[in-house]
Amino acid sequence: MSPKTRGDVPAYLPFHVEVSRTVRLSPSFVRVTFAGDTLCDFADNGLDQRINVILPHDGADFGFCAEPDWYQAWRSLPPPAQPPLRTYTVREVRPRAGELDVDFVLHGDGGPASRWVGAAVPGDRLVVVGPNARCPEPTGAVEWAPPPGADRLLLAGDETAVPAISVIAAALTPAARGRILLEVPEPDDELPLAAPPGVEVAWLPRTGAQAHGDLLVPAVQEAVRALAAPAQEAAGRGPESLDDLEDVDEDELWEIPETPGGDGFYAWLAGEAGMVRRMRRHLVQDAGVDRSSVAFMGYWRLGRPPR
Ligand SMILES: Cc1cc2nc3c(=O)[nH]c(=O)nc-3n(C[C@H](O)[C@H](O)[C@H](O)COP(=O)(O)OP(=O)(O)OC[C@H]3O[C@@H](n4cnc5c(N)ncnc54)[C@H](O)[C@@H]3O)c2cc1C
Numbered sequence: 001m002s003p004k005t006r007g008d009v010p011a012y013l014p015f016h017v018e019v020s021r022t023v024r025l026s027p028s029f030v031r032v033t034f035a036g037d038t039l040c041d042f043a044d045n046g047l048d049q050r051i052n053v054i055l056p057h058d059g060a061d062f063g064f065c066a067e068p069d070w071y072q073a074w075r076s077l078p079p080p081a082q083p084p085l086r087t088y089t090v091r092e093v094r095p096r097a098g099e100l101d102v103d104f105v106l107h108g109d110g111g112p113a114s115r116w117v118g119a120a121v122p123g124d125r126l127v128v129v130g131p132n133a134r135c136p137e138p139t140g141a142v143e144w145a146p147p148p149g150a151d152r153l154l155l156a157g158d159e160t161a162v163p164a165i166s167v168i169a170a171a172l173t174p175a176a177r178g179r180i181l182l183e184v185p186e187p188d189d190e191l192p193l194a195a196p197p198g199v200e201v202a203w204l205p206r207t208g209a210q211a212h213g214d215l216l217v218p219a220v221q222e223a224v225r226a227l228a229a230p231a232q233e234a235a236g237r238g239p240e241s242l243d244d245l246e247d248v249d250e251d252e253l254w255e256i257p258e259t260p261g262g263d264g265f266y267a268w269l270a271g272e273a274g275m276v277r278r279m280r281r282h283l284v285q286d287a288g289v290d291r292s293s294v295a296f297m298g299y300w301r302l303g304r305p306p307r
Helices: 037-041 070-075 112-119 159-171 216-227 229-234 273-286
Strands: 012-024 029-035 050-054 085-089 092-094 099-105 125-131 152-157 178-184 199-205 265-272 294-300
Touching (some): 012 037, 012 099, 029 112, 085 099, 099 112, 152 159, 159 178, 159 265, 159 294, 178 216, 199 216, 265 273, 273 294
Parallel strands (some): 152 265
Antiparallel strands (some): 012 029, 029 099, 092 099
């Protein structure tokens, strides 16, 4: 999230915040509430607003964030001195109260963010790079944009997409119809989620040795049969013969239709990149759904930290 500007105003700002409280929501989720005076300038864009979290590192301060181009300043640090930077979703921001909630997935000590949140206590400090409320134009980094009139919605993701899907679901109109599918590590990871009555919500807890996507991919296939297939048949559209993502690196697995398609079906898929690729392949290659009706985002990659 490099510091693009709109006119002279930066679209994103580094916000210096401290942990105000943590709440263990379930075995795999911790909600961290950050507090900071400058959060009054944090734009409340809702939906799947992504942010960067810059983690404390070896006692280094966050001095580079004072540079006008903080990202360039971060990049020019020698790699061992670079504080880890990870991407998360705004679960809720309360600018007037100077508070920001982020729901972190705990996945052990294997990554700096998960390790940090596992030990976080009130008073811990870090930097969140987020949208600037003073920017006169849209700041971006929000991907939920179904075409007007989309009346069969599919939102599917793993635990890392639960915060984004929860915020999107709460913003759907009461008349919205479709299905939300959430694969999570454990049965007790089912969190409260507000969705309109016409949107079915299914939580898919993994058990034992099930891998990411083992439950979600078949559930997406079934949802596509119910929600998209009738329209595809009516339009006489067949499956794409070649996988157009064959050569795409999973680190780059991210596509949001510029002009979302218009037969009424729209899918938003996010989570582990290999799993997202399988879901997207099923929609476009096997079921013949038009690419312009599918937004897909590899949020993380199994076995590898982000580059
Ligand atoms: C737009 C966007 C929004 C996101 N929103 C959220 C969010 O709101 N909440 C959230 O928790 N995550 C979210 N993520 C995912 C998060 O950025 C990654 O999970 C990130 O890799 C975690 O960093 P880490 O330092 O803990 O682990 P890393 O250092 O990145 O990775 C270390 C190891 O852990 C593995 N790993 C990473 N994440 C997981 C995981 N969830 N489960 C199991 N293994 C994992 C990696 O494959 C790697 O082997 C989002 C990602 C994107 C791109």
